[in-house]
Amino acid sequence: MKRSPRLLLALSILLIGSGTLRLSGGIQIPAVLADEAETCVDTTPEVLAALNDRSDRLDQREDILNTRAREIAEEEEALTAYIAEMEATKASLEDMLNLADNAVENDLARLTEVYQNMKPRDATALFTAMDPDFAAGFLARMRPDAAAAIMSGLSPETAYTISAVLAGRFTNVTVDEALTRP
Incomplete structure (x- = not known):
């Protein structure tokens, strides 16, 4: 196996550099960087406390929003049930009115006969x-x-009055009334 002279040179430089660093006392961190590192270490508990406080507040807001969402869903469900009940009542009333209208119409037809x-x-x-x-x-x-x-x-006056009523029954009727009259 043949070794490359460049590889040996690179390894030699690394070993010499490592030995020099050990003998000289290691790598020195400049004073400015050391002060900043201490400041970061000093403020880290404050930052963590602030983040924890904010996280707690967000959790409380989330709980409030979840509670409101549940309340809204419950109210929506109650309103939906109430609307369904009102629609059923309306249908029942319409049925009763139709029944009453039919009964009145039948009574009038019978009385007319x-x-x-x-x-x-x-x-x-x-x-x-x-x-x-x-x-x-x-x-x-x-x-x-x-x-x-x-x-x-009938007397002429009574016959005239009834005739006037018959002739004028639809003179002041709106289109909507005319469509709903029998």
Whole structure:
């Protein structure tokens, strides 16, 4: 095995340098660097205490935020349940209103049929006693021949009043009202 002269030279220089350093008392740290090292060592506990204090404060804030997040989630869940309950109540009320509307409509249809099937003289006596708006509502639902027989038996003033109500029922109605009227 052949050794390279450069390698031997490099090793020799390193060994001589190492021996010289040992004999001279080692490497001396300049005074400025030594003072800074002492300052760093002196302030390290203060920095660590400050960092620990900040870490504790951040942990407390995190706990507060987590608590608030849980409270918000609970409130959101409660609101969602309340909204669902209100929607169910609304649906129930709409069902009841539809039922009531159907019952009213059935009652009006039945009563209109009763008035149509009465003798015109007897129905005229009833319609004379009725409020003109109320009477006009029934007459509008009746077959034209039955309504005519009743109207012919009314006094001219009463027949005129009911006719005016019938003619003016939809004059002041808005589009929304007209769409919702039967």
